[in-house]
Amino acid sequence: MIDYDPTRPKWEQIVDVLRARIVSGEYPPRTLISEVQLESEFGVARGTVRKATAALRDEGLIVTTPGMGSFVAEQA
Template identity: 80%
Template sequence: MEYDPTQPKWQQIADVLRERINSGEYPPQHLISEVQLESEFEVARVTVRKAVRALREEGRVVTTPGMGSFVAESDAGE
């Protein structure tokens, strides 16, 4: 992925994840793997966590301690 230097990387990653959720590529209950995203986007874990946190604040992702982050059942963004 080529990053736009005018926007934070975490925001651009959140946009990609949001699109994957909206398109159904990431269905409800899909595990959002920080390790996989860190490798895919070639960024630090903290960057991935900021992106996931933004989606959690929008209600698109639910995080369960000890289990991980999952796509929410009902998408609050629609």
């Protein structure tokens, strides 16, 4: 779990952590982004994780395939 800044929404802080992992290569392209694992790791509800993944999808960092899940996108 991370120490959350009480002045910012948790989902934004989770986005920051996940974005850093993707950019650094810790999460290489095609890595599965599991909502269940993120819930457990960050100690938050599914809705919070979904807001974070939606933001990453909007940034083009992840892609979601219905029935398969969310994966780190190939970076140009």
